[in-house]
Amino acid sequence: MKVVFYLTILVFSISNICFSQGRGDQIFDESFIHEIRITTELEINDLFTIFFAEIGTEEYSYALSSVTLDGNILDSIGVRVKGGISSFDSKKPLKLDFNKFVSGQRYDGLKKLNLHQGNLDPSFIRETLSYGLFRNAGVKTVRTSFAKVYFNENYEGIYTIVEQIDDNFIHNRFASNNGALYKTGFMGLAPKYEVNNPLPYEVFETTITQIPTSLLHEQLSEYLDIESFLRFFALEVFVNAVDGPLTVDINYYIYYEPTEGTYVYIPWDYNLSLYGWTNHPLFANSGNFLFNRALNNPALKQRYLDIFCDLLAYNFDENRLQNLITTYQELLKDEVPNDPYIALIGNWEAGIQTIRNVITSRVFSLTAEVNENVNACNPLSNSIAPMEVVINEIVASNDKDSGIKDPNGDTADWIELYNNTSSDKNLSGYYLSNDKDVLKHWRFPENSTIAANDYLIVWADRDVDEDGLHTDFKLSKVAGEVYLSFENGEIVDEVVFTNQSTNIGFARVPNGIGDFKKQEASHNASNDLVLSNNNTRSKLEWSISPNPLHSNNIIQIHCSNSKLSKASLMDINGNLIWQSDLHLSRGINKIDLPPNSIRSGLYNLQLFDHSTKEISNQKLIVIE
Numbered sequence: 318m319k320v321v322f323y324l325t326i327l328v329f330s331i332s333n334i335c336f337s338q339g340r341g342d343q344i345f346d347e348s349f350i351h352e353i354r355i356t357t358e359l360e361i362n363d364l365f366t367i368f369f370a371e372i373g374t375e376e377y378s379y380a381l382s383s384v385t386l387d388g389n390i391l392d393s394i395g396v397r398v399k400g401g402i403s404s405f406d407s408k409k410p411l412k413l414d415f416n417k418f419v420s421g422q423r424y425d426g427l428k429k430l431n432l433h434q435g436n437l438d439p440s441f442i443r444e445t446l447s448y449g450l451f452r453n454a455g456v457k458t459v460r461t462s463f464a465k466v467y468f469n470e471n472y473e474g475i476y477t478i479v480e481q482i483d484d485n486f487i488h489n490r491f492a493s494n495n496g497a498l499y500k501t502g503f504m505g506l507a508p509k510y511e512v513n514n515p516l517p518y519e520v521f522e523t524t525i526t527q528i529p530t531s532l533l534h535e536q537l538s539e540y541l542d543i544e545s546f547l548r549f550f551a552l553e554v555f556v557n558a559v560d561g562p563l564t565v566d567i568n569y570y571i572y573y574e575p576t577e578g579t580y581v582y583i584p585w586d587y588n589l590s591l592y593g594w595t596n597h598p599l600f601a602n603s604g605n606f607l608f609n610r611a612l613n614n615p616a617l618k619q620r621y622l623d624i625f626c627d628l629l630a631y632n633f634d635e636n637r638l639q640n641l642i643t644t645y646q647e648l649l650k651d652e653v654p655n656d657p658y659i660a661l662i663g664n665w666e667a668g669i670q671t672i673r674n675v676i677t678s679r680v681f682s683l684t685a686e687v688n689e690n691v692n693a694c695n696p697l698s699n700s701i702a703p704m705e706v707v708i709n710e711i712v713a714s715n716d717k718d719s720g721i722k723d724p725n726g727d728t729a730d731w732i733e734l735y736n737n738t739s740s741d742k743n744l745s746g747y748y749l750s751n752d753k754d755v756l757k758h759w760r761f762p763e764n765s766t767i768a769a770n771d772y773l774i775v776w777a778d779r780d781v782d783e784d785g786l787h788t789d790f791k792l793s794k795v796a797g798e799v800y801l802s803f804e805n806g807e808i809v810d811e812v813v814f815t816n817q818s819t820n821i822g823f824a825r826v827p828n829g830i831g832d833f834k835k836q837e838a839s840h841n842a843s844n845d846l847v848l849s850n851n852n853t854r855s856k857l858e859w860s861i862s863p864n865p866l867h868s869n870n871i872i873q874i875h876c877s878n879s880k881l882s883k884a885s886l887m888d889i890n891g892n893l894i895w896q897s898d899l900h901l902s903r904g905i906n907k908i909d910l911p912p913n914s915i916r917s918g919l920y921n922l923q924l925f926d927h928s929t930k931e932i933s934n935q936k937l938i939v940i941e
Contacts, residue, residue: 340489341460345480348648351463352464353386354467355383355384356385361473364396367397368399379397386424391424393419393422395416395417408474410436411476415428415429416428435662441463441645443589443591444477444587444588444590445477446642446645447587450555450633451552451584453632453806454632457491463477464476474658482509482583483510489752490789491581492577492781495575497512497517515578525540533611534615537617541580543617545581546608549569549584553584555628555633557590557592558590561586563608564595569583596678600612622687627804630697631805631806633680634680635676642672649665699807701809706810707801707810709734709825709829709844710825711731711777711812711822712731712821714730714819721820725784727783729776729780730778732749732776734801735825739769745761745763745764747761750802751788751799752800756802814833821838822836822837823835824839828845829844883924886923888921
């Protein structure tokens with residue numbers, strides 16, 4: 318056993334390097350059923366006996382085990398039974414702790430995993446559907462996937478892998494994990510950890526009860542993330558959980574985020590969600606006092622209705638959800654019959670049909686309720702077309718030598734957006750993220766805009782309380798991704814990168830439309846870093862009109878300081894569309910483009926000055 322132990326520790330150490338950057342991307346891949354094999358000297362019922370004896374204590378015992386996850390062999394892993402009433406099932410819920418016996422061990426960047434057996438859920442998909450709905454609404458919550466679980470070579474059936482809510486989770490979702498995390502339960506609010514909390518929950522609750530209801534919309538935001546809170550309860554209403562905050566006010570987490578100084582509600586425990594006999598109304602008389610108070614404030618009630626309108630348009634869309642159920646059904650159909658506890662769990666096909674019926678019923682009834690309270694829900698549509706606003710440049714490692722500082726004087730990493738159009742664009746309802754699994758990581762403040770043909774800098778440093786735009790995530794110099802997405806989940810633009818260098822930009826060239834390349838950072842300026850003979854940026858000055866260009870195919874070029882000798886027109890992929898020698902002088906000049914040869918789209922016009930050998934900063938022209 319010792320030989321196996323030390324060999325597997327070596328294997329684990331090597332594999333852990335590969336997985337540590339993933340932050341769960343591999344284990345929470347829902348496209349296939351994972352396989353988890355647990356080997357320990359105790360039987361699963363022995364683990365339950367130990368767990369039962371320790372209920373109510375501060376610490377639970379873990380059994381030393383070897384675990385194989387998708388073929389990756391890990392040793393010295395902790396395993397125990399978990400749960401409340403569900404722990405009494407024949408099919409036991411389990412928790413894996415990679416960090417329990419060897420400090421610092423991780424799998425796929427994670428410390429722990431929960432294996433939920435789906436207590437009272439013959440469909441096997443209630444938790445997966447519900448958590449997905451929360452994520453799609455922009456609520457900070459966990460990820461899930463499915464696994465076949467073996468315990469000492471005995472097949473225990475299909476489980477739902479559920480992400481652990483701990484400091485690791487908080488770090489990956491919030492600006493800071495140096496706050497305080499609590500879990501609600503029948504015994505009250507249980508602290509999970511506390512680093513820094515100048516606003517203890519008891520003080521928070523007392524403070525907000527003293528705010529007059531009529532002033533909640535003005536003062537509550539000092540203590541609570543209101544947008545997330547209202548979205549949280551909109552989802553609670555839809556998923557119809559029978560043992561959550563709307564009924565008994567338990568089974569959720571609360572986190573005090575110290576950077577912004579506000580509390581945030583985090584969803585948890587949805588094996589009893591999407592039941593047809595609960596039917597929470599739109600304005601549920603909740604077990605949660607704060608939600609009840611919020612609905613009595615006209616401004617907060619209206620914001621809640623606005624959120625519900627949006628959710629009905631993209632998140633609670635019945636076709637989307639029914640297709641998602643079909644996807645999970647196809648994934649599980651060949652494995653569910655092999656679950657050794659299927660006779661106790663119930664009829665799977667009937668369970669799936671129940672979920673389908675609940676979805677249809679919830680969409681119908683809640684749509685009717687919303688329509689009774691608003692004149693009409695405004696249609697939700699992405700107002701920014703592809704390539705209109707782009708991620709133009711990132712610097713994933715910025716230090717003092719760059720000379721680039723945020724408004725507070727810090728040398729933070731940054732993301733540059735560029736508006737390729739001649740009109741200002743409103744970024745309300747848009748998000749930035751460094752994780753495709755969590756597209757709605759950081760939301761642009763309401764009425765944020767990016768000006769026409771201009772740049773917008775967002776600092777990726779977690780300093781969300783500082784002046785300027787600051788995300789609640791950072792970029793990794795080793796590898797990463799950045800996504801710009803809309804409220805309905807559409808990805809507007811994205812970039813994936815590896816091996817970034819300090820103070821070097823990863824930028825679109827040509828500016829705004831080209832592929833990404835590493836080059837000198839061009840913060841808040843064009844990426845077209847073509848240097849003149851004296852190693853300075855091009856000083857050519859010119860502009861285009863009209864822009865957008867319409868059907869007459871005539872461009873006016875206004876030159877202020879140059880004589881231009883060549884023009885090139887390229888599409889957004891850098892393909893040459895047209896080129897011509899020119900003899901343009903200072904002032905206004907006209908170029909006739911070939912008639913009927915250019916389709917609607919975004920193009921890049923490039924001019925060349927023969928005397929100075931300079932290529933101009935490239936300007937984008939929109940042809941409609």
